[in-house]
Amino acid sequence: MPAATSQQTGEGGGFFPNTRWSMVIATRDSTSDERGEALEELCRLYWKPVYLFVRQRGNSPEETEDLTQAFFYRVIEGDLLSSIQGPERGRLRSFLCVVLKRFLADDYHRRMALKRGGGQVFVDIDGPSVEGQIEDVRREVADPERAFDRQWALDLLDEARRRLKNDYQRADKEGLFEQFEPAISPQLGRISHAALAERLGISEGAVKVAVHRFRQRYRQCLLSALKDTLAEGEDPEEELRYLLSLFSRG
Known part of the structure; x- marks a missing residue:
């Protein structure tokens, strides 16, 4: 598969893939600094829906942070994306939700909880900023x-x-x-x-x-x-x- 193309954004002089889908592909295929930049941007854009989905499944704020970190850790490691063939997979929104559900079905909660505070943090999660929305979300969207x-x-x-x-x-x-x-x-x-x-x-x-x-x-x-x-x-x-x-x- 051809490498994801990139374009200069003008924000901080960095280079990012030119679509969200190619950003995901870059986290799997690239071995350059572009991979880290793509991953940072991917996490910045999508940690909130992931956090809310995990929280809605009955997890505590601390458990939710652990699982959100673990999910993106797995994305970073690449094994969650190993089956991706390209943007023809469909909507990125639907794809990430399916991958997240599969991740939650696995037994990663126990192992990632052990890493809390001692492992490398990949995602800048501001849980308290989202916690204020939780009750409103539960009332409006069950x-x-x-x-x-x-x-x-x-x-x-x-x-x-x-x-x-x-x-x-x-x-x-x-x-x-x-x-x-x-x-x-x-x-x-x-x-x-x-x-x-x-x-x-x-x-x-x-x-x-x-x-x-x-x-x-x-x-x-x-x-x-x-x-x-x-x-x-x-x-x-x-x-x-x-x-x-x-x-x-x-």
Whole structure:
């Protein structure tokens, strides 16, 4: 199989594989520094859904940290990925969830608990930051797999916001991003076109056009982030509809 291709990201001058799937493949196949960078990025992106899935299975916070560390340790060692042939495997979200369930079915809990505090830590897990969400997740999403997908969706939304912010930073327009961010962040409240027009010194009509373009660019970033987790030929719009449906009260 050809080696995963890479591209320079501009964040810290490092090199990362150009899709999430090739990032996974790189953790198995590469023997260079790229493997470590790919793995670090993979863990940064996906530890939260893994943590929540494990926690939803009735494990304590300490047990959950052990198992999450153990899961990524196994990913690092490569044996969990030995059967991967490539992105044709399907959705990365579904694949990782299946691999995680298989991992939890194995008897690694006892052995990895013995390593707690004495082994090398590969994943920067901030358990307390997620623990505050646990009760809310349990009330809204009883099924661990659905909770996994829901957290996956939240992290993808945040990844798209980060990409959009990076675009504005590169254009030296970070201040403008901060002004428009409420348009894509429901938790920040509804954006006031009139107030924004007054702050920016432009017409309200111009603000509406600018906000519309901002939202369009955010959607592009979101679909791009989604496409990176899908097999070639899969529809990111379909995946987006499913992920957004996880927040429906109906």
